Amino acid sequence: MYGLIDCNNFFVSCERVFNPALNGRPVVVLSNNDGCVIARSNEAKALGIPMGCPAFQIKEYTNPRQVVQLSARHIVYADLSHRIMSIMGCEVEGLEVYSVDEAFFRTPYDDVEQNHKFLARLVKKVHRYVGVPVSIGFAPSRSLAKIASHIAKKDRRITDGVYWLVRPEAIDIILRRTPIADVWGIGRRLAASLMGRGIDTAYKFAQMPSGLVRALYSVTAERTQRELRGEDCQVVNPVTIAHRSLMTSRTFGQLLTDRREVQDAIVHFAQSTSRRLRDEHQVATTVMTYVRGDHFREDLPYYSNSCEMRLHTPSSSAMTIVHYALVAFNAIFREGYGYRKAGVMVSGLTPESGVQLNVWDTEDHGRQRALMQAIDGINQRYSAHMVQLVPETSQHSWAPRQSHLAPPSRTLRIYTGLIDYES
DNA sequence: TCTGGGGTCCTAGGACCC
DNA sequence: TCTGGGGTCCTAGGACCC
Numbered sequence: 001m002y003g004l005i006d007c008n009n010f011f012v013s014c015e016r017v018f019n020p021a022l023n024g025r026p027v028v029v030l031s032n033n034d035g036c037v038i039a040r041s042n043e044a045k046a047l048g049i050p051m052g053c054p055a056f057q058i059k060e061y062t063n064p065r066q067v068v069q070l071s072a073r074h075i076v077y078a079d080l081s082h083r084i085m086s087i088m089g090c091e092v093e094g095l096e097v098y099s100v101d102e103a104f105f106r107t108p109y110d111d112v113e114q115n116h117k118f119l120a121r122l123v124k125k126v127h128r129y130v131g132v133p134v135s136i137g138f139a140p141s142r143s144l145a146k147i148a149s150h151i152a153k154k155d156r157r158i159t160d161g162v163y164w165l166v167r168p169e170a171i172d173i174i175l176r177r178t179p180i181a182d183v184w185g186i187g188r189r190l191a192a193s194l195m196g197r198g199i200d201t202a203y204k205f206a207q208m209p210s211g212l213v214r215a216l217y218s219v220t221a222e223r224t225q226r227e228l229r230g231e232d233c234q235v236v237n238p239v240t241i242a243h244r245s246l247m248t249s250r251t252f253g254q255l256l257t258d259r260r261e262v263q264d265a266i267v268h269f270a271q272s273t274s275r276r277l278r279d280e281h282q283v284a285t286t287v288m289t290y291v292r293g294d295h296f297r298e299d300l301p302y303y304s305n306s307c308e309m310r311l312h313t314p315s316s317s318a319m320t321i322v323h324y325a326l327v328a329f330n331a332i333f334r335e336g337y338g339y340r341k342a343g344v345m346v347s348g349l350t351p352e353s354g355v356q357l358n359v360w361d362t363e364d365h366g367r368q369r370a371l372m373q374a375i376d377g378i379n380q381r382y383s384a385h386m387v388q389l390v391p392e393t394s395q396h397s398w399a400p401r402q403s404h405l406a407p408p409s410r411t412l413r414i415y416t417g418l419i420d421y422e423s
Numbered sequence: 424t425c426t427g428g429g430g431t432c433c434t435a436g437g438a439c440c441c
Numbered sequence: 442t443c444t445g446g447g448g449t450c451c452t453a454g455g456a457c458c459c
Contacts, residue, residue: 031426031427031428032428033425033426033427034425034427035425035426035427036427038427038428052426052427053426054426055425055426056424056425056426057425057426072427074428099430218432218434219432220432220433235432243429243430243431244431244432245429246429246430247428247429247430248428249427249429250427250428251426251427296425341427343428343429345429401425
């Protein structure tokens with residue numbers, strides 16, 4: 001059987017770890033640029049503030065001053081996530097970290113009651129060690145475990161944070177109550193189409209002839225259907241498996257028209273992407289740069305474009321990635337437009353150990369690698385920006401707004417040790 | 424005034440091959 | 442007038458996820 005551990009209101013819960021005064025209050029965490037709501041406390045949910053709500057629309061639901069709004073601190077969330085996943089990794093087999101706040105795993109026992117007891121203890125342990133409340137669901141398939149974990153989270157009668165869906169009769173009852181749009185893998189498009197056919201619950205979807213689902217939609221939809229029937233066939237690509245592509249992109253804090261300012265952002269994104277590539281010991285075969293105007297400004301001409309460059313030899317060197325990102329940038333940048341967002345993506349990733357050198361390639365890859373290692377070492381030891389290969393201007397005119405940052409928590413003593421977030 | 428970022432997989436269609 | 446069949450690979454775009 002599969003279990004799913006899911007952190008409750010994760011980003012808000014993380015903020016509460018550092019500031020218990022937030023407990024019991026409506027709290028939302030805002031995306032980059034303080035743009036949209038990306039996490040809500042139960043109190044904020046009760047006020048009707050929807051997920052993804054633009055921050056300036058909060059006033060449509062309640063007096064915005066009643067709501068604590070916080071700029072996201074993803075480094076902090078990643079750290080707490082790592083702690084939770086480490087605990088889980090020690091306790092269960094086959095942990096598949098699916099996202100920053102979720103992981104699937106194999107339940108340790110055949111017996112349902114034994115699993116339940118074990119997992120309830122685990123929920124308590126994670127809360128005690130990390131301070132983040134979690135819920136666990138378990139079932140014969142991942143999709144059903146997902147539904148079970150939602151119930152564990154939402155139903156207040158479930159006090160130990162664990163819910164299981166195992167008996168066929170119980171699964172039927174729950175699926176009849178599950179709206180089709182709530183099923184994992186059924187998005188807006190598919191839900192609308194299914195509703196049009198009168199399929200409005202997970203149960204009705206599970207009862208459809210498989211051939212029909214396959215013919216009307218896709219193999220993905222068919223897999224989802226089989227999962228609801230308790231068959232294990234969802235292909236999960238846990239983040240522990242190497243990435244196939246990496247991207248760094250930002251919406252700028254303001255509209256930029258100056259070429260140098262946008263270019264500065266591109267250099268920054270390319271360096272950051274190459275750094276992540278090296279952290280993963282992977283190399284890229286293509287580098288893509290894209291730029292975009294502001295599609296909310298109907299009074300301005302809109303322009304967006306992207307350009308992909310193929311590398312002679314796969315690389316993770318900042319010099320190479322920045323170089324190609326800039327070549328691509330120069331190919332797509334147009335004067336006379338305003339730019340609101342840009343990004344650099346690398347793809348065609350392969351392990352760095354297997355790189356084949358191109359005969360025509362004259363670059364000295366050995367020396368580049370040694371240089372990058374030295375720079376990464378210094379930056380790791382001192383500060384992330386101690387040594388930079390390509391100078392960036394000191395004013396990041398593209399920098400996103402973050403006006404609701406919580407005060408830095410100097411140190412936090414937690415059961416397992418000391419975290420220092422100052423850097 | 425203000426609207427995120429980072430991923431994966433699937434499919435259709437074109438290019439190309441024999 | 443006649444103008445096959447089948448396969449692979451690549452890419453762009455769509456749908457979905459958190």
